[in-house]
Amino acid sequence: MxxxxxxxxxxxxxxxxxxxxxxxxxxxxxxxxxxxxxxxxxxxxxxxxxxxxxxxxxxxxxxxxxxxxxxxxxxxxxxxxxxxxxxxxxxxxxxxxEVRPAPGIHPNAVVAAGAQVDPSAHVGPFVTIEEGARIGAGVVIGAGCFIGRDAVIGEDTRLFPNVTFHAQCVIGKRGVLHSGAVIGTDGFGFANEGGVYIKIPQTGRVVMGDDVDIGANTTVDRGALADTVIGNGVKLDNLIQIAHNVEIGDHTAMAGCVGVAGSTKIGKHCMFGGAAMINGHIEIVDNVYVTAATMVPNSIREAGQYTGFFPVAPNKEWERAAVLVRNLEKMRDKMRELEKQVKALTETK
Missing domain, CATH: 3.40.1390.10 (MurE/MurF, N-terminal domain)
Structure with missing residues (x-):
């Protein structure tokens, strides 16, 4: 029709x-x-x-x-x-x-007695839902998903098969989690003592807003003490790593293979090209566009487009450029020495 x-x-x-x-x-x-x-x-x-x-x-x-x-x-x-x-x-x-799965809990699903599942939700085969979890109206949970204790999944959110949603994590309404996504893994937190690493318990949560879309095999780590926060409307592509205590502002989007290190704060309406790498403990303001494969080592405090890589070139040309880059420090020192000599000659006239 x-x-x-x-x-x-x-x-x-x-x-x-x-x-x-x-x-x-x-x-x-x-x-x-x-x-x-x-x-x-x-x-x-x-x-x-x-x-x-x-x-x-x-x-x-x-x-x-x-x-x-x-x-x-x-x-x-x-x-x-x-x-x-x-x-x-x-x-x-x-x-x-669209054919939406029928409401109800599949006989092969394991749902704890203390979990709350709205009657309009669909829970597929081989799903596990632990104690205290709350599943909202219209939620669709695909086959093989795991929902940890006290987790909260908002109305009309969809989990495709084999999503792992760990304990106490939260997602709002109309979210989408694609297959293989893992929400609430332990952050990479260790203290070094004499060359030996001591694990720091990761006791925070992952808290995500409404209309969030998480791609396949993307991971979002839970916070060490405070929460990892993903704002409303955030879109994360496949194979992205979001480390512990990261904060991502509303309607920011990231393409595949982006990595964001711990405790970084990213503003609203930002865009990150594929394979961009974002350092930890920095801040990025609203409306920043980071191009693909760019490394961001320091805070960005002004909106705009940022790029940090050399475009592809024939290998011989690239090798010559690499040699020049390695010698920049020596060239700078020679320039400073020449400037001193020119200044001394000028002052004697």
């Missing part, structure tokens, strides 16, 4: 140009869209591809209105942020066909 364009505009806004009764059955990329699809243009560099698209309708920005109005035969929805509009429409179409 299709959805009328007028219904989509009524639900999500935007300005419709074309037949309001035209029905679309789904959303597809520009090159693949057919006569029953809605597509989108979020990058004007692809304007020629949009003009050639066979989609029934396009979502695009006002910047592309003139060109598409003249050259695209289908209907159009004009909006300030076509990519965000696409995301909402895609969610809507997905919801029409």
């Amino acid at each position: 299709g959805t009328r364009l007028a219904e989509l505009v009524e639900r999500f806004g935007g300005q419709l140009a074309g037949d309001p009764d035209l029905e679309v059955s789904g959303i597809a990329p520009l090159a693949d869209a057919g006569a029953s699809h809605l597509s989108f243009l979020s990058n004007s560099k692809l304007r020629a591809q949009a003009l050639a698209s066979r989609a029934a309708a396009l979502i695009h920005s006002p910047a592309d209105e003139e060109a598409l109005a003249a050259g695209f035969a289908g209907a159009r929805i004009v909006t300030k942020n076509p990519y965000a509009y696409f995301a909402r429409v895609a969610q809507y179409f997905f919801s029409l066909t």
